[in-house]
Amino acid sequence: MGHERSLTQVKYNKEGDLILSVAKDSSASIWYSSNGERLGTLEGHMGTIWSIDVDSDSILCATGSADVSAKLWKVSTGECVFTYQMKSPIRRVAFSPNNKNLLAVTDKVMGQPGSILVFDINYEGDFTNQNAEPSLVINTREDATKVTVAGWSANGEYIIAGHDDGYISKYDGKTGEFIQTVQAHGIHNEEKVVSVTDIQFAPEDKSYFITSSKDKCSTLIDVETFDVMKVYKADAPMNTAAITPIKNFVILGGGQEARNVTTTAESQGKFEARFYHKIFVDEIGRVKGHFGPLNTIAVHPDGTGYASGGEDGFIRVHNFDKSYFDFEYDAERTERAIASGAT
């Protein structure tokens, strides 16, 4: 399946039967994850759509676009029920875990400061009756660079934001009050471009999250303590990272920037999805397929497969085979053996 231009984000709905994808070609698509059939497209944006998210009941989905608007859509019909007009491009949208709020990250361009806006979502009626004004605005702090990505922690308690300079910040999800920040990227190597490219939360309880960055690294951070627990190192800028349920793996995606491919000596673009062991930090394997950098990865909520969207305009959906589930490190196997022996 393909978009006309490079993918910007893919998402599974909570049940995993639908995949939502957005690309730089101004139309969002919804697909059946089982067979790749397109359920429909969401038409209406005038430019690149940077981000998409769906609520946990698969009733509404939201898109954020470079046409300085965010839109709400009815998943079942594909009709646009509301449009939020903003003053700068929307880089990221995300529903809160209880579906009652939607956050949108606006870019720091066109003289705008760049901020995180939180809207209240009204599920009554035909969904068209929405409040266009944000209930909460978190402006970028003066001592911080612009926010690139953001997401909700468990129960919407915090909003976690990733910055252009590799810092990660934590804000109160209700009041928007700044709580703390940590430098997650730009400290593990000499890379100059350290922008945070993705934040995805732990599938089990959202109590920790993974970040990816242009600095070729990815980190695992605890929400409460904000400690950087693990660092996964790759050899190319990383655009996306996801945590798998069931198995203790993380999947990283990225690769040479398309514009740099011709200027670098290496012909290999490093366009593979990379699997790391979440706990042991070892790289376990890579999955080839895309012929451009990976821009986005989403893992099926049941942990049975993943979808990746590439600069090449393709979404690739992979199902994990038996060896994936059988794979265990010696220490894990021993742990399980001891556990089963004790019962």
Next chain:
Amino acid sequence: MSYSELEQEIRLDDIDFSDLEAQYSVSADFGLDNYIVVDGAPVTTENKVPVLTKVLKKLLSTAGELADGEDGFHMPVEDGETKGFLFAQYKEPESARRAIKQLNGKQLDKKHRLLVNALTDVEKYGLEGNIPESFVEPEIPPFKEHGYLKDWLQDEQGRDQALLHFSETVGIYWNKKKNDPEPVIEPRKGFTSKYAKFSPKGTYLCSIHPQGVQTWGGPEFQSMQKFIHNQVRLIDFSPNENYLVTLSPVGIQLPENPAEREHFPFKEESIDHKLVVWNLKTGEPARTFALPPHLEGQKEMPWPLVKWSFDDKYCARQGPNAIAIYETPSFQLLNKKLVEVDSIVDFEWAPSGVQLSGSKSETGDHVLSYWTPESSNQTARVALMQIPSTNILRTINLFQVSDCKMHWHDESKYLCVKVDRHTKSGKTIFSNLEFFKTTERDIPVEKLELKDVVINFAWEPRSNRFITISRLDDGNNNPSIPKNTISFYTHEETNKGKATSSKYKCFQKVEDKFSNNILWAPKGRFVVIANIGKSNGEIEFYDCSFEDDNKANNKTNNNNVKLLKSEKYGGMTNISWDPSGRFVSAWSSSWIHNIENGYKLFEFTGNLLRDDTIDQFREFIWRPRPASLLSAADRKKVRKNLREYSAQFDEADAMEADAATREAILLRRRLLEEWRSYRSKYANQASEKNEVQAEIIEEIKEEIIEEREEVIE
């Protein structure tokens, strides 16, 4: 200076005379060594004194010449009656000593037992004041700590220990498969003068010395107990490690020196005995025996001479025309008499309790089997005897018998008697196998008649399968022609009314082999069949329940023999399974010859793990293990989770393999532990979430079904 002046100068009190006093002191016993006191003599009237005197004088004179006349023999008479005691004086003190040795406890007649003591002893112990009135607590030697005796069973990896004996050195090692064995203790030079031996459950290690046997135990193999038995040659244990049996070609002699004699473990009644049963734990002799006369002076000694019942409750010795059965711990003859069996050749105890039909005993009954050969007017016989009743449970009569061999099944459900019979001409021999089904009513006996002569037979542990090695006795004895046949048998029970009858079915035959030894794995299924002989040593590893793909749907039949591996080992003299059945060791002992001395270690599949050539290699002994304490349910669980358990051991193996891997694994273990502890604080929240998810998963299923319908349309 004159002597008198000198005398005045010296104060006598200052001089120490003690040395002189010691030298010239007069012993109270002096001159009385020739006298003995005889007690327990008949009390009789005066007119019988001359007769009694004559009898007693004659008896006492057997120990030596008495002093002449009244000095030599004095029996006091009071009120016309003898007092029941008398005094005697020998010419030589040696005679007196001999009299005490030989005549003390002598049964004069039914009612009278003589007590012979030295007169000095009577004075020493008998007079008031010489024995303290108050009881003095005997000194208890301080407890000697030797660590936990079953320490080796607690090895985390469940490894087995093995004893390697080479040159004069004995070392105990952990088996590390391919890697060099890891010493448990520093190998000891001159550890034993002959061989070393483990007790049947592995608790004790014995070393043999000219003075006797020494046991060792605990994690450090510390010295535990000494068993003084001069020139000891052969040793054996009771199955439950309660008793030790030792045999020496030299009869027991008491030391002459009385002081030494006090510490000597044996008393007068053991003189000239060669066979000793010891209490293994206390080190005290429990009973000594003289060799039966027909075994005196024999070069090859049948061993063990004392055979034990499975629970150490009884032991038995075979004599000419009788079995002597003793009860432990008293070691008195059962029912105070021998069990007479005319011309008995051999007997065997059932190796475990026999669940006789109709018996209520929980542990099973004690049963032994024996056989007697043909004589002029009698057939050969094999009989089962129940102990302690000594009732004969079953007898079979056999004829044209040249030899019998009794093979008890390890669970004592069956006894197979291999009967070698000769044809009428007596030129060739063939075998019958007689199966006693001991647990069935009336103990039916079934016969398997073969044309071949069976040279080896072995039951599979805990199974009713067995293997025979046989050859056709056609008069051609050329040893270079391989003509042994290995036959794998199973037996199928068919119920006909009340009685069950069995069919012995040979499900696999391997012909034209040299093989002569059958070694089943301790847990069954796998078997090693080997040719231990002069030159062409060979080991073959068989799986008797091989699961190949064809058999997957035919689960009832698991009798499928597969040759896993065949290995040549020219110098091989011995083979042994480790107690767990995971490894097989084969070695070439310098006791037998000097070819390729050393050992090889195999996996049970025949995969060669180690090949060590060691000069003057003597023996490879696996340390035995006690029976498993796991219940049947536990074992089933282990089998079910085998994959998980093996994972642990795989990891351990990987860690052994090299240090870098070890580091990596340890690091991973640590990381995993940290992660788990980090996650544990979210444990409660997570469980709530899971419940919610579980509901949703069901919903998904519904949706997928709907979706499929759509596709079909």
